[in-house]
Amino acid sequence: MRILKFIFSKFFWINLILAIFCLIGTIYYVMYKLDQYTNHSIKIEVPNFIGIQIKDLQDSIDEPIIRYEIRDSVFSDIYPVGMIIQQDPRPHSKNFVNYIKPNRNLYLTIVKKQETFKIIPDLISNVNSKNIGKSKLEMLGFIVELEIKDHKDKDKVLDILFNNKSIKPGKELIKGSTVKLIYGSGDKGKPIELPDFVGMNVLLANLKASEIGLDLEIHYSDSVVNLMDSNKSVVYNQYPDPEKNNKYFVSIGSLVILDASLSVNLDSIYENDTIGLKFN
Numbered sequence: 001m002r003i004l005k006f007i008f009s010k011f012f013w014i015n016l017i018l019a020i021f022c023l024i025g026t027i028y029y030v031m032y033k034l035d036q037y038t039n040h041s042i043k044i045e046v047p048n049f050i051g052i053q054i055k056d057l058q059d060s061i062d063e064p065i066i067r068y069e070i071r072d073s074v075f076s077d078i079y080p081v082g083m084i085i086q087q088d089p090r091p092h093s094k095n096f097v098n099y100i101k102p103n104r105n106l107y108l109t110i111v112k113k114q115e116t117f118k119i120i121p122d123l124i125s126n127v128n129s130k131n132i133g134k135s136k137l138e139m140l141g142f143i144v145e146l147e148i149k150d151h152k153d154k155d156k157v158l159d160i161l162f163n164n165k166s167i168k169p170g171k172e173l174i175k176g177s178t179v180k181l182i183y184g185s186g187d188k189g190k191p192i193e194l195p196d197f198v199g200m201n202v203l204l205a206n207l208k209a210s211e212i213g214l215d216l217e218i219h220y221s222d223s224v225v226n227l228m229d230s231n232k233s234v235v236y237n238q239y240p241d242p243e244k245n246n247k248y249f250v251s252i253g254s255l256v257i258l259d260a261s262l263s264v265n266l267d268s269i270y271e272n273d274t275i276g277l278k279f280n
Contacts, residue, residue, distance in 0.1 A: 043099035046106070048091035049084045054110050057084070069105050073112035081113045115174050118142065122169035123157040123181075130183035133157040141175035147182050151213035152253030154186020158211070184213065191249045194242045194256070202233045202260050213252040221261035233260035 044066065052060050057068065071088070079085055086109035092098045100106075118140040123133040134144045137160075149158055159166050161180040162173060173179070192212055197205045202218060209216045224230050237259035240247040250256075 042102060044102060045092035046089050046098045046100050048093075049087050049106065049108060050091065052084050053080075054082045054084060054108070066100075067103060067105050069107055070110055071107040072109045074109060075114040076111045077114075079111045081111055083111045084108050085111060116141070117172040118175050120160060120167055120169055120171045120173060120179075123160065124169070128157045129155045130157060130181060131155070133160075133181055133183070137179060137181065142173070143176065143178040145178060145180045147180055148185050149182050150187055150190060150192065150252060151184030152186070152215075153184040153213070156184040158182045158184055187252055190252045192252055194240065194248055194250045196242055197235045197238045197256065197258055198241070200235050201231075202235065202258075203231050205235055205258060209256065214250070215253065215255045216258055217255055218258045218260055221259070221263075223262040224260070229262055230260070233262055235260050 047061070047066065049057060049060065049068070054070070061068075072086075074085070076085070088107040089098055089100060090096060121136055121140075123136065128136070130146060134146065137144045147161075151158060159182040161167065161182065162177065164180075167173070167179070192214075195208055195212070195214075197208070200208070205218075206216060218230075218235075220230055220233060224233055235258045239245070239257045240250070242248045
């Protein structure tokens with residue numbers, strides 16, 4: 001009886017009505033805020049960015065609330081670098097109705113630059129001037145810097161450097177790389193220090209002489225019978241000799257005569273143990 005009396009009391013009905021109003025108000029407020037948060041009833045046609053250069057994309061966006069993100073980049077021999085070739089979600093069209101909410105990301109796929117490799121030509125064995133060498137390298141797509149070096153031959157290509165390191169013919173470099181072409185000054189008669197070639201391998205002696213601009217005349221012993229033997233030979237005598245002839249400087253382009261052999265008695269070449277072979 002006490003429960004029934006409470007249900008039919010004025011206090012119960014007032015609190016019940018207030019609770020119902022609070023519940024309805026809370027539901028309405030939540031739904032209103034949810035619509036605002038999800039941009040309910042607001043939709044934008046998905047624009048078509050396919051075929052547009054990525055650098056021009058910002059100018060093509062009519063709606064400032066559209067965002068984009070580059071999701072992937074691929075190589076292509078058909079499309080130019082930087083072109084958008086795919087997007088997600090797909091663009092809106094008559095045959096494919098598609099909408100997005102404001103501030104939704106569009107994910108784009110663009111074409112990226114494909115690295116092309118080019119082979120460094122032989123500009124040293126095949127005697128080339130700096131102008132011919134520079135032209136050949138630029139035709140391959142390299143950026144060429146020039147650097148002069150004291151040498152008897154004017155404008156002769158002496159070396160090719162990449163990242164300040166000598167590179168051999170046949171090496172592959174990325175097209176567009178910067179290489180440095182070293183060429184001769186042609187300063188014949190300019191004094192240079194005469195190296196001591198004794199104890200050097202013939203290949204190393206030839207390389208050294210070429211670098212500083214000296215001509216070599218090499219006489220081989222009877223033990224040298226073929227090219228392989230000559231490359232393995234060691235210099236055991238030279239003229240002029242900086243020590244024996246007291247000639248420490250010679251002119252660029254001077255001739256130095258070397259004697260070389262496969263079997264060299266080092267004790268007969270050096271008079272003390274403080275001097276060693278000048279192998280590289």
